[in-house]
Amino acid sequence: MKAYLFPGQGSQFVGMGKDLYKNSHLAKKLFQLSDEVLGFRMTSIMFEGSMETLKNTIYTQLAIYIYSVIKAKISNNFNPDMVAGHSLGELSALAAIKVFSFEDGLKLVNQRASIMQNICESTHGGMAVIFGLKDSIIEEVCKKDRGIIVPSNYNSPEQLVISGEIQALKRVCFFLKKIGAKKIFILPVHGAFHSPIMEPAKKKFQKIVNKIFFKDSKYPIYQNVTALPVIKSCDIKKNIVKQLTSPVKWKQSIKNMINHGAISFTEIGPGNILQNLMKKISKNYS
Incomplete structure (x- = not known):
């Protein structure tokens, strides 16, 4: 098919x-x-x-x-x-x-x-691609942050995009890097889509x-x-x-x-x- x-x-x-x-x-x-x-x-x-x-x-x-x-x-x-x-x-x-x-x-x-x-x-949002961590780990870290930050694109087994407030995005990216993310790429967008x-x-x-x-x-x-x-x-x-x-x-x-x-x-x-x-x-x- x-x-x-x-x-x-x-x-x-x-x-x-x-x-x-x-x-x-x-x-x-x-x-x-x-x-x-x-x-x-x-x-x-x-x-x-x-x-x-x-x-x-x-x-x-x-x-x-x-x-x-x-x-x-x-x-x-x-x-x-x-x-x-x-x-x-x-x-x-x-x-x-x-x-x-x-x-x-x-x-x-x-x-x-x-x-x-x-x-x-009118908002301060952004998105980042996370490589090399399990979805469940990224989901849990997002959930524990005090700001608005969520998984937004389940692109592939190696790649998940997160989306939310800029400060929350920075905090979560910093922590994910610390616990073993292979690579983190901030997307060149000015919004928190999805x-x-x-x-x-x-x-x-x-x-x-x-x-x-x-x-x-x-x-x-x-x-x-x-x-x-x-x-x-x-x-x-x-x-x-x-x-x-x-x-x-x-x-x-x-x-x-x-x-x-x-x-x-x-x-x-x-x-x-x-x-x-x-x-x-x-x-x-x-």
Whole structure:
């Protein structure tokens, strides 16, 4: 069975999509449609913008969504049995399998990014990747800290991301290093995604989601919140809202996809971050 994976923030690059625009008539139409729907030239930011601009959450999320969905739509081989998307990538996956339209997905991503950006600017949050410690140890250390700090991305057996208040993040990282973390990398983001700090975003995003028409999915999507296959539109909507404050259960999703028959995994989007994580998960799993 074929599984397709859609990446989230972190896989953007300067000039992304330019080759698709030049080489595909359909891609060109969809890029132009993106600019029309958004009301500004997102294509210019993607094709000619600086990395500094692309790193801005509102542009990053839109760029990755547009690139990933267009890549799926122009592919002759996109014929999934199941899909999954990492964080923002969940919205790309849903548009690719036509749970909602490309245009509605643009509106969702634009509003999601804007809401998250506003929270980032009004709070002091951050994220860090922890390598080489068991999940249970990291979870326990986070739980014991007096601040807001939680596991936010279960990326692979060797890698767990934590998210929360800056001071809590510093304390926890210092202690985890002391007790044996092989490596700790502070992510270049200005927010605590997938943590309770994003709670104010949920009600606002829920209102946006309620205005969009969702269809039941033809293919199971393994959503971040549960790591389980979902088809019903009501469940999909509930999970993409809950995702804002819940951890991304990525390695659990991949394991479940393997258990349910996936033998081929293809990443649809810029870069190969998920392919690299996939190798680590499947190696550990086998």
